[in-house]
Amino acid sequence: xxxxxxxxxxxxxxxxxxxxxxxxxxxxxxxxxxxxxxxxxxxxxxxxxxxxxxxxxxxxxxxxxxxxxxxxxxxxxxxxxxxxxxxxxxxxxxxxxxxxxxxxxxxxxxxx
Amino acid sequence: xxxxxxxxxxxxxxxxxxxxxxxxxxxxxxxxxxxxxxxxxxxxxxxxxxxxxxxxxxxxxxxxxxxxxxxxxxxxxxxxxxxxxxxxxxxxxxxxxxxxxxxxxxxxxxxxxxx
Numbered sequence: 001x002x003x004x005x006x007x008x009x010x011x012x013x014x015x016x017x018x019x020x021x022x023x024x025x026x027x028x029x030x031x032x033x034x035x036x037x038x039x040x041x042x043x044x045x046x047x048x049x050x051x052x053x054x055x056x057x058x059x060x061x062x063x064x065x066x067x068x069x070x071x072x073x074x075x076x077x078x079x080x081x082x083x084x085x086x087x088x089x090x091x092x093x094x095x096x097x098x099x100x101x102x103x104x105x106x107x108x109x110x111x112x
Numbered sequence: 113x114x115x116x117x118x119x120x121x122x123x124x125x126x127x128x129x130x131x132x133x134x135x136x137x138x139x140x141x142x143x144x145x146x147x148x149x150x151x152x153x154x155x156x157x158x159x160x161x162x163x164x165x166x167x168x169x170x171x172x173x174x175x176x177x178x179x180x181x182x183x184x185x186x187x188x189x190x191x192x193x194x195x196x197x198x199x200x201x202x203x204x205x206x207x208x209x210x211x212x213x214x215x216x217x218x219x220x221x222x223x224x225x226x227x
Contacts, residue, residue, distance in 0.1 A: 004154075033215070042202065043155075043218040088154060092214070099145075099170065100216065102154035 002027045002093040006103035013110055016078050021106045023072040023089035031092040032072045033100065034063050036085045043088065047074075079110045114138055116219035118203050124225045125193045133188040133222050135203030143206045144186040145170075145216065146178060148199040155202065161186055193226045200224070 003026040013019050023032070031050055035043040047056045049065035049072060056063050060083065062075045072089055086107045090100040119134045135144065142163050147155040157170030159178040167178045175197060177189045186205075190197060200223050204216040 009152075031214070035218075042220045043204075045215050045217070048215050090155075099157055099160060100155075101171075102156070104152060104154040 002029070002091065002101050004089060004091050004101050004103040006087075006089055006106050009104060009106055011106055011108045013076075013079050013108070015080055015110055015112055018078065019076050021074040021076075021087055021089075021108075023074070023103055025070050025072075025091045025101075027093070028067070028070075029091045029093060030067055032065050033090045033092075034072070034074055035088045035090065037088065037105070038085050046087075076108075079108075081110050081112065084108055084110045116203055116205055116217050118201075118219040118222050120222060121220065122223050124227065125190075126227055127194060129193050130189070130191050131193065131224075132190075133201055133203075133224075135186045135188070135205075135219055136184055137186075137203075137205040137217075138184065139205065139207070139217070140183070141205035141207050141217075142183070143208070143214075143216075144180065145204045145206075146176070146186065146188045147202045147204065148172065148197075149202060149221075150199050158188065158201075193224075195226045198224060198226045 005024045034046040047063040052067040054065045060077045065072045086105045088105045090102045116137045145160045146158040156172045161167045161180040164183040179187045203219040206216045208214045
């Protein structure tokens, strides 16, 4: 059974600080996704990581994938309040069906 | 281009009542999915479809049925609602199931309460 674990589940940080969210998964997968969800809203795609060693950056967020370690990281640089949201990682497990298993999410709160 | 839309946005049902949630996408996507989101649980896949006329079970299919009569629509039915089905339901679609075009796009969600 594929399991996806995120940590931490809750993160309170000050503006200007750096931090990393971790996403571990239990079986082989070569695709991993990061989504953002604002309270009461839908999920917005942030990154699609398709291969080992993939690194993608958008603004203050950078995501990486290590398929050998079954680990993805989402690094936040110099956090700002607008980054406050819940971040989910998801792993493809369904082969040709494209089914995803989601982590439980990391609720990030950035305080002034 | 509306993307993925869901109807209704909110609904309150009594135990035992039935209802259908409608998902529509205008991106010509082959793959469509229904998820439920519960506090602290992330999203869990209920049913999915890999094309018009096809459906399959996901992780938590019990108590739900689906149909994909048209490529652009994916319906989720609750035949006899139970309080355990109180949740936020998200529909998603994707162009492909692999490669660089398998990113899933999500609808705005339907908040369902069963009393």
